[in-house]
Amino acid sequence: MQRWGGLEKVSENGLSTKLLITEQYARFLDYNLCTGGSVGRTLQDISTALSTVSSSIGSCSASGLSCGSCDTLQVCVPDASTGGFKVATKLQCSTSFPKAPYCNSTLNTCSTTPAEECVSESPSVSFACTSDGYFPDVSNCSRYHYCYGDTSYNYECDVKYVYSHEKKMCVLQKLATQCVTMKCTAGLASQLVTYTADASIYGICLLNQPTILFRCPKKQAFDATLGTCQRTCSGAGKEVDEEDCTKFYECYDTTTVGKYTIKHQKCPTGTGYNADLPGCDPTFVACTPQPSTSTTTTTTVSMMTTP
Template identity: 25%
Template sequence: MSHMSHQIPMMSRETNLCVERQQAGLICETCELLATCVKMSHGYLTVPVETCDTEKGFYCNVNLGACSNVTGPCHPFGYEGNFVCTSQGVFPDPYDCQKYHMCYVAGTTLVSANIECGGDKAYNVETGECTLSITDEVCNLMQYECPRVGHSAAWPNNKNLFYICKATTNDETRVLYPTLYRCGANEVFDGVDCVAEENAGSAKPVTVKPTRPSGSINNSVTVLPTTSSDLECTKAGLLADPEDCRSYYYCSGIRGTKKRTTCPQGTYFNTGVASCTIGSC
């Protein structure tokens, strides 16, 4: 039997609460139930409109406005837990604009912690924070293309990341999908190779945003690295910010430059698992 090839389309995050999304229109209340949000004077009303037959491989797909067997966040192939880490660091989800993955070493295994921005927020791969919304381009345009196996390209808005297209078979259908990789510190992907970024040897400034742990008062000023030696990585991985429990530094390699990121609201950087964890510190 011959196999068809198709790409996995970029999917908007299929949130399940109208009150969180704050927008009228279709929504996946669950992966089995398509609903629509209606704005009323006292808030939002959620009205179920279609139940999906998951036993036959049909799941809620908010972009198509129907139950579908197309791969997306609700489909097992694109669902959380299937993200493959290729190195330590933070990666966007290829199919879900509201989700990102923190890859770290647990024992001798490279594992992924899946983080959701929540509400109507979307992940910004340029800043490493949930500063975009589900109405932005990242949620409405496919962020990759896989015309053939082996095809590679830089990830939009962050050329330190790139993807290579691979193939698998799902229900007798050949599926092309992207696997994400990261270049070394101060390198960008040119379509074929990771090459040195312009002025790679100079220390880059760390972007700082005021943060305050949930449920606590902190009037102190956060002290951040200011010298080139403080900014230089001594090991690869995710490193806690000693001055702010909600922030961490990412180092892609030894002698690279530390990149500071703050966990989403309602989470903190858990040093035990080297990832953002729901709760306060």
């Protein structure tokens, strides 16, 4: 077996198939080593990821490497039965090269960015939607998701851009702190993590499974210690309870900037809270509650939390 000249795969019947790797792909493998890989692991991952597949995985127009899908690299060989070409093996980019999970159809290699035809409004099967709206990606700050119903869509930022959850779009990265991800502790069966760029976003990490993200109701933030969404204050003062307009919240300053002590209060019988006063008002006795559009998720199982 040559160092980067080829890979050898032994099939179940004991036959060996020599797979030629182009010089271009060889340079990519060298790049993988320079970014944290190892010769043994790289070859082992590739050998593990290679498997025989049918010609339906992707079209083959010539011998060599090509993209079978947005995240799969395939090897095409001559097909004696048709005189054309067929798929001999495939390689899942995300499995063998986590830092390059996409297949670039222009270069015909695994890449850090997807091909143009694979970007934007393509349904995502890997991100589970729990509510409508924008969500950050758990592990990649240059990627984000938009959920509508049960369908999620992936979006990828250009090079040197990162996702801003505040603006719900990609922005030019000027500081390292603009790249915000959520980290799950390896080896733990389950845990709760918060998204530091927006405390209303939190996730449940499951062992060997994708992290599932949730969104707290409006004006609430996730408390990792309690494991539930809690009311927040935008400033010192009084705020109406959107779910019961006969009640309100009193927010008091603390010694920590941006932190408040919150008390949930109820207006006297026959009154409702009038935000224009602000205070309880007899003319608001027939006030109409404004129910939240989201549902608070309460975790009752015991989990290790990561703030």
